[in-house]
Structures are given as C-alpha cells and as structure tokens.
Amino acid sequence: MKKVFNFKKLFSILLLAIALVTSAVFVAGCSDDKGTSSSTSSKATYTVSKEEKDYLSKRFSELSKTNNETVAYVYAPGTQLDEPVVQTNDNETYLDKTFEGGHVPYLGTVFMDMDNKKDFHDRLTWLFGHARGSKVGDHRMFNDVNYYDKQEYMDKHKFVVIETPERKYYYEAAFLTIVPETTSFYRLDFENDEDFLSQLTNVKKDAATKNDSVQLKGNDKYLVLSTCREEDETIRSNLYLRQIPDNEMNDFLAKHKDELKYVATR
Numbered sequence: 001m002k003k004v005f006n007f008k009k010l011f012s013i014l015l016l017a018i019a020l021v022t023s024a025v026f027v028a029g030c031s032d033d034k035g036t037s038s039s040t041s042s043k044a045t046y047t048v049s050k051e052e053k054d055y056l057s058k059r060f061s062e063l064s065k066t067n068n069e070t071v072a073y074v075y076a077p078g079t080q081l082d083e084p085v086v087q088t089n090d091n092e093t094y095l096d097k098t099f100e101g102g103h104v105p106y107l108g109t110v111f112m113d114m115d116n117k118k119d120f121h122d123r124l125t126w127l128f129g130h131a132r133g134s135k136v137g138d139h140r141m142f143n144d145v146n147y148y149d150k151q152e153y154m155d156k157h158k159f160v161v162i163e164t165p166e167r168k169y170y171y172e173a174a175f176l177t178i179v180p181e182t183t184s185f186y187r188l189d190f191e192n193d194e195d196f197l198s199q200l201t202n203v204k205k206d207a208a209t210k211n212d213s214v215q216l217k218g219n220d221k222y223l224v225l226s227t228c229r230e231e232d233e234t235i236r237s238n239l240y241l242r243q244i245p246d247n248e249m250n251d252f253l254a255k256h257k258d259e260l261k262y263v264a265t266r
Contacts, residue, residue, distance in 0.1 A: 046249035048167045060165040067099050067109075071118040073163040074110060074127065074225075075262055078156065079144040081225075082265040085127060085162075087112040095130075106130055110141060115188050120162060120169055120243070123196050124188060124222050131227040131237070142227035146237050148176040149208045158211060159260060160241050162223065170252060170260065171223050171241035174214040175207035181234050193218030203240065214242050221245075 063070045063084055072085040084099050086109050094111040098104050110129040116122050129142035147153045154173055162169040179185065185203050190196040197218030204210065221243040229235040244252045253260070 046246040076160045077259055080265045081144045083110040085110045087118055090114055123190055126224050128226050145225045145227045145239050148239050151209045154209045170244045173211050174240045174242050175204050175210040177203055177207050177238045179236055181236050
C-alpha cells in the first residue's frame with residue numbers, strides 16, 4: 001500500500017496555485033478587513049457549564065500526559081470517528097506517528113493543519129487523517145468520512161463534536177467534496193466574509209452530497225475533515241461542517257442533546 005498523503009508535493013503545488021490566484025500573502029489565522037472576524041458580531045448567548053469545564057479539564061489532562069501536542073478531540077456520534085487531534089510545526093510528522101509516539105504507517109494520528117489556530121477560531125480549520133478502508137479491519141481515523149459520499153449516511157450522521165481544553169464546539173455536516181489532492185480550494189485565509197462565502201459556494205457546486213438545510217453564510221466558521229479515497233490515493237474526501245455559533249447554541253443543544261452524546265469506540 002502506498003502512502004496516502006504526500007504533503008510536501010501537495011503544499012508546493014498549492015502554494016504556487018494560490019500565488020497565481022491572489023497577490024495576498026497568506027498567514028496563519030483569519031480576519032476581516034478590520035482584523036477581527038465578523039462572526040463574533042452576533043451576541044453570544046452560550047455559557048460553558050462548570051460540569052463541562054471539569055470534564056474537559058480531566059479529559060485533556062489525561063490526553064496531554066500521553067501526547068503534549070494534543071489540541072482537541074473529535075467524534076461523530078453514531079460512527080467510529082472517535083480520535084484525539086494533535087498539531088505540530090509541520091504536516092508530515094503525524095502521517096505515520098501514532099498518538100502514543102509509535103511509528104505505524106497508514107495509521108498515524110489525526111492532525112490539525114500547522115497554520116490553523118488551535119482554538120478553532122479560524123474561518124476554515126483543516127483536520128487530516130488516514131482512511132484505512134477495506135484493506136484492514138481497524139476503521140479508526142477518518143475512514144468513516146468517506147461514507148458521507150452517500151446521502152443517506154450524511155442524513156443519519158449530521159453532527160460532529162470537537163472538544164478542546166476550554167470548551168466543546170458543535171458542527172453540522174454541510175457537504176462533501178471529492179477532489180484531487182492538489183485542489184486550489186485548499187485555503188486557510190480569506191479577505192472578508194464575501195471572499196469566504198464565494199469559496200464555500202464554489203466548493204459546494206460540485207459536492208457529492210449536500211445538507212441543504214445548512215445555509216451558506218460568509219460570517220460562519222467551518223471545519224473540514226480531509227482524508228484519502230480508497231479507489232485513488234491522489235483523491236481526497238473533504239467533509240465541510242458548519243460550526244454552530246454561540247447565539248444558536250442553546251436551541252441547538254435543546255433540540256439535539258440526545259444525538260450528541262459521546263460513546264467511546266476506541
């Protein structure tokens with residue numbers, strides 16, 4: 001089996017493509033023209049409970065003892081997607097390095113793009129992980145991301161939860177794209193809300209599956225779960241998920257509380 005990611009090749013091609021498209025120099029993070037994300041303009045109504053804070057404190061204390069580069073934990077209720085998330089200063093180390101520090105090709109660890117903010121405050125946050133597919137019995141990592149290419153599966157597994165040391169973030173699947181690894185849609189930064197909305201709109205046009213109840217807005221934040229396709233290692237499944245903003249959080253949790261419970265699969 002060949003390595004499923006080649007980020008040195010990928011990033012060199014992507015940086016060239018981006019340079020041709022825009023004269024702006026991309027840096028880590030994202031902001032609008034005034035330097036602050038306009039998505040914070042809506043009045044926040046959500047408060048993290050003491051119970052949640054205590055749970056997360058214990059959770060990440062234990063995770064950090066195993067790997068001090070832990071930044072989050074991701075799970076999708078009803079699936080086997082149930083993984084710690086790390087971030088380091090490159091996008092290659094964790095292709096083969098396990099969470100516990102071993103070296104296991106085709107397993108590695110789910111990792112955040114090296115230039116994303118670890119607090120999930122960017123407009124677009126990228127998480128990468130292997131999809132082990134039918135060649136092995138272990139379906140950990142992002143194998144289940146590929147199942148979102150079926151509309152019925154997306155409809156039944158709409159939600160993804162991100163835990164961080166400070167709080168939980170909740171996401172709803174918006175659409176899944178299947179693209180070459182050199183896609184020009186790989187970006188981290190956007191000039192303003194209009195630029196980001198244009199990006200989302202263009203990506204969604206050729207989506208394999210869609211959740212049309214998610215209305216695209218330029219001031220929202222998104223998460224992308226990116227993995228390889230079993231049929232062609234140069235193709236990626238990118239699952240785009242909308243972060244539920246704080247001013248919608250109370251209603252969202254009241255409506256979907258039972259669907260969001262964590263059930264360990266590791």
